[in-house]
Amino acid sequence: MVERTMFIPSRRTPLSDAGHLQRADSRVVALRDPRLLWLDKNENTDPIFLSIVFKVLAEIDPGSVVFYPDVAPFYHKLAEYIDVSPRALILAQGSDGVIGSVFRAFVEPGDVVFLTQPTYAMYQFYADMCGADTTVLQYMAGESGPQLKSETIIEMIQERRPKLVCLPNPDSPTGTVFAPDDLRRIIRIALEANTLFLVDEAYYPFYSHTVVPSIVEFPNLIVARSFSKAWGLSGVRLGYGIASPELIALLHNVRPNYETNTVALAMAHRMISEFEHEMRASVKRLNQGRDGFLSAMKELGLRTLESHGSFCHVAFGTASERVHASLADYVLYRQDFSAPCLKGFSRFSSTTGELFAPIIDRIRDVVRMGGA
Ligand SMILES: Cc1ncc(COP(=O)(O)O)c(C=O)c1O
Incomplete structure (x- = not known):
């Protein structure tokens, strides 16, 4: 042997x-x-909506799966849908793909990264993969549920000036949100501290407020969105990041050859065109x-x-x-x-x-x- x-x-x-x-x-x-x-x-799991998803899947041109994905038309469609420039967008395999790219593009060993806790588990994995020094901001058990004051985040950012802060809004698993004004204030303070700020909007539009329009004002802001939740497409793995063209260009540097697959592109294209x-x-x-x-x-x-x-x-x-x-x-x-x-x-x-x-x-x- x-x-x-x-x-x-x-x-x-x-x-x-x-x-x-x-x-x-x-x-x-x-x-x-x-x-x-x-x-x-x-x-x-809404049966009425899922019947639309199944119909859209059934009507995909089978020939399209033979070829490598042509990503450009969807970039343009999505840009028009969100009302940003295609240069402000990056597609990825789920919002998870966007989050991973943010870490790969920007976080180096020893960089300080702030995470809230509890939160979406993958932030910690990506932080560890990049050798980041994570600081955890704990939600406390309050009378009305988990609580984390925006002042706490602000003070910590000012004190430690982290490389990156990851904040889902709404948060998972706590379900909490930061009010629009508080969130904008935190992002502004982060900008002053030279800190990148990732707002994870995987649950948009279950909570209808979004910080997407603020990418023009905040060059440190990256927003991650998903087709997995409201759009009922968890299995095709499609999400996207929205940020200034400068940050997006750096994210494109670390993306895979093809951001996503033909089926995801065809389904999402039709869904946002016809079924908003x-x-x-x-x-x-x-x-x-x-x-x-x-x-x-x-x-x-x-x-x-x-x-x-x-x-x-x-x-x-x-x-x-x-x-x-x-x-x-x-x-x-x-x-x-x-x-x-x-x-x-x-x-x-x-x-x-x-x-x-x-x-x-x-x-x-x-x-x-x-x-x-
Ligand atoms: C807050 C949050 N962000 C990101 C994700 C990842 O979603 P996906 O990669 O399917 O877009 C999830 C999944 O549950 C989530 O809860």
């Missing part, structure tokens, strides 16, 4: 020492049970479904959190085990959050009132029978 020799090349950053870089093994099959309603990853109104109607249905669910939970005396994203939180208290057992054969959702500000809360992606109804019924039965 041939002896196997170990070969581990030297690395740019000491990945194994970074501590956080324990990615899930994607070769291990962890299929979600197809019989369940998937409300664990904030995808769009339907997408907004779907967002309305999902927000109404979320709010109806939260009201029903409150009526049962359960603690809920206000959310501006396409998801919401409820704490089942002493009924937790019984509620989880009663929902196990119907719906998949997040039961566990380690962050102190979300301790005890379960998170459900927003869905329609009709799809929430059986969930509400089951929870009501459990809570009425045994209390919470």
Whole structure:
């Protein structure tokens, strides 16, 4: 038998020492049970809108997949749709792709990067990959849910002058937002400190305010957007970044040969050309479904959190085990959050009132029978 020799090349950053870089093994099959309603990853599950997505997919020209993607027409279409120059845009594999490129383009070993916590998990991975020195700004458990004051962020930026701040607005998983004026103030302070500021708008337009128009005023601002949430296209992996043409040019330097694939481009092109109104109607249905669910939970005396994203939180208290057992054969959702500000809360992606109804019924039965 041939002896196997170990070969581990030297690395740019000491990945194994970074501590956080324990990615899930994607070769291990962890299929979600197809019989369940998937409300664990904030995808769009609105049947009316999904029928449009399926139709658009079915009508793609099959010949197009034979050729490398022609990205330019979509850049122009998207630029017109968002009302920015195509030079202010970069396409990527999901907003995650934009976030990864921001780190690759700008963050060097030892650079200080600010992350809020809890937040979208990939910021920490990319920060570790780049050997960044991350500082975590904690959401505290407040009466009305997770709280992080804009003053805290401002003081920290002024004190440490980080290279990059990553802030989802709305935040995931907390569902919180910074008010438009506060956010603009934070970005302005960041500019004064020579800090790049990434606003992650993956949940736009579930929360309708956007900082996109501010890219003209703030040359340090990069906005990441996604087709995964409101547009119902998580599987095709398409997102985009919006920033000044100067920052975007630097992001293009580190992108893959083709930003995304032909199917993603064809679907998104048609969706934004023809189905904007339907997408907004779907967002309305999902927000109404979320709010109806939260009201029903409150009526049962359960603690809920206000959310501006396409998801919401409820704490089942002493009924937790019984509620989880009663929902196990119907719906998949997040039961566990380690962050102190979300301790005890379960998170459900927003869905329609009709799809929430059986969930509400089951929870009501459990809570009425045994209390919470
Ligand atoms: C805040 C936030 N940003 C980014 C993403 C990544 O989304 P995608 O890469 O599918 O656009 C997610 C996904 O859940 C998210 O919650």
